Amino acid sequence: MTFLIRTLLGVLLALAAPPAPAADARFMTLSYHEVLADNEPLTPTAVRASDLARQFGWMRANDLHPASVDQILSARAGGRPLPRNAILLTFDECFKDAYTRIFPLLNLFNYAAVIALVGQWMDVPEGQMVDYDGKPAARSKFLSWEQVREMQASGLVEVASHSYGLHRGILANPQGNTHPATITRLYANGRYEDDAAYLARLRHDLRGSISQHTGKAPRIILWPYGRSNQAAQEVASNLGMPIGLTLVDGFNDAGTPKSVWKRQLIENSQSLQAFAEMLRVTWDANPARSVEVDPGTWPPGEDGLSPTLDRLLTLSPNIAFVKPAVERDGREMALFPTALRPVADDQLNHIAAVPTEMARHVLFEFDPSLPPEAIARHMRHREADGFRQFGVGGLPESLMGPLFPSLSLRWQPQLP
Secondary structure (H helix, E strand, O other), X not given: OHHHXXXXXXXXXXXXXXXXXXXXXXXXEEEEOOEEOOOOOOOOXXXXXXXXXXXXXXXXXXXXXXXXXXXXXXXXXXXOOOOOOEEEEEEOOOEOHHHHHHHHHHHHHOOOEEEEEOHHHHOOXXXXXXXXXXXXXEHHHEOOHHHHHHHHHOOOEEEEEOOOOOOOEEEOOOOOOEEEOOOOXXXXXXXXXXXXXXXXXXXXHHHOOHHHHHOOOOOEEEOHHHOOOHHHHXXXXXXXXXXXXXXXXXXXXXXXXXXXXXXXXXXXXXXXXHHHHHHHOOOOOOOOOEEEEOHHHOOOOOOOHHHHHHHHHHHOOOEEEEOXXXXXXXXXXXXXXXXXXXXXXXXXXXXXXXXXXHHHHOEEEEOOOOOHHHHHHHHHHHHHOOOOEEEEOOOOHHHHOOXXXXXXXXXXXXXX
């Protein structure tokens, strides 16, 4: 029963989903922060130097390809396609470890990367303290402009803005709450910042000072905390930074606006297996837009499938939920031939097998009451045909038996 339901779902998705963006411009962006020595206490957004080296090595061994921003923009403009499994490496903040630990690895692997600088921190004189998100930190913990220029001159590192002084929270209301400075109207002296003052503050900050030290104005802004809005994006673009990076998970492709490229945050120096699992996940490029199809409401004696498909084509959803049964005479009855339940009208048995080219669009969900060995066998057969998305209704104990290796990503850490 479940296979046939998902078959209908696959065909509906094939008809209704909008065309996918060009695959040759698809890439994932990784967001790193501090890179620590193995004997240093770990902070939430840090990665250990040894783990970063392992991750770079894993990417090299598993056909992942760090790309430069120039390569990405060229592919988006119809130039040379990006390599399969393209990755954009980014490193936020401006810690000295970008020079002492990250830069040597970039040179070793010949990987391109983007580093983002907070201008206010960089402008603190040597020997003084940096206000690092409300906590004092020695200026020696951060990069020098000489180190930044050396990395930029290598051709591997592009310097981006992380704002001048927006990497902080500001007072947002009379109750004393603070929110990211980029997206918040400052509350001061009993009133909120108006539109003109807010935009003026953004323009003043985003002009920055990086070009004075590097000789090159940044074209990229990595938004502090990944937060921006349309007003901030327009200000940045008008100041020569049309490329903005967020902290929204997911892949980017030719249809992703340059102002809101997605990034996957690397946290807690995750294990190599967890890193591999993260890169194996795929996200739908579009927000979910779902409809529910209830064949039980179709007029008696009339084929409601064709007009339903016409409506789906008009709506263009990317998810369709299909109810496979109806209530008749106090009993639940299936709408297709099955030996497991009473059958009402044969309204869903019009669909052929799911074509393998629809593998990325179809989720097969299995009845947990079936024998686990049978479910696992069906999953293996479907996976051999190119399908990758499976589910089981409920969470029975049998999942820990023969079904577990087929269902769990932990048993499949490699990219397909």
